[in-house]
Amino acid sequence: MPPSSAPVTPPLPYTPGYPIRTERLDLRPVLHDDFAAIHAYQRRPEVCRYLYWGPYDEAGSRASVDAKTTRTTLREDGDVLQLAVVVRESGTLVGDVTFFWKSRAHRQGGIGYVFHPDHAGHGYATEASRALLKLAFEELHLHRIQAELDGRNTASARVLERLGMRREGHLRENEFLDGEWSDEVVYAMLAREWRAQQEEQEEQE
DSSP states (O other): OOOOSSOOOOOOSOOOOOEOOSSSSEEOOOOOGGGHHHHHTHHHHHHHHTSSSSSOOOHHHHHHHHHHHHHHOOOTTEEEEEEEEETTTTTEEEEEEEEEEETTTTTTTEEEEOGGGGTTTTSSHHHHHHHHHHHIIISSOOOOOEEEEEETTTHHHHHHHHTTTEEEEEEEEEEEETTTTEEEEEEEEEEHHHHHHHHHHHHHH
């Protein structure tokens, strides 16, 4: 049992207030009409190189989009939120992000993200992922958020480091992907680290 002073997680089922708005982005539920924009990056081998799926043909992307449209509410451990990331000014869908509800009892979650490489270099992945951390720590009152990635995915590692997440572990050759053994790297952040980060930012403003 968590200590009595621990913040209480919201009652389930829990649906965030959509869209989740950041300075430049709207994070909203995926729509069937998003198929073309999502398939545009899911079909690209360089996007899927370090992921556990893809590249997808049209049928694969349609199935993926169909599944994403249903993942908007958290009901129990193991549920996920999968949200489209849209640049508010232009209305352009640039990627999608995932929040994993891992354990209510242990107040654990995870994050993931996939973005179209044509929109790289603008900080969208960092901005959208930071919104997921805020949801996790300030809305759901979770204790720990984790992200796992292929050890070769240095671009993704830089996103997590910009978020202030800690590199906690490096598992050597623990996954067999695309015909070869690959390493897995684990990053994480605790609620108190998030709070300290926010306080530091407030002091600098």
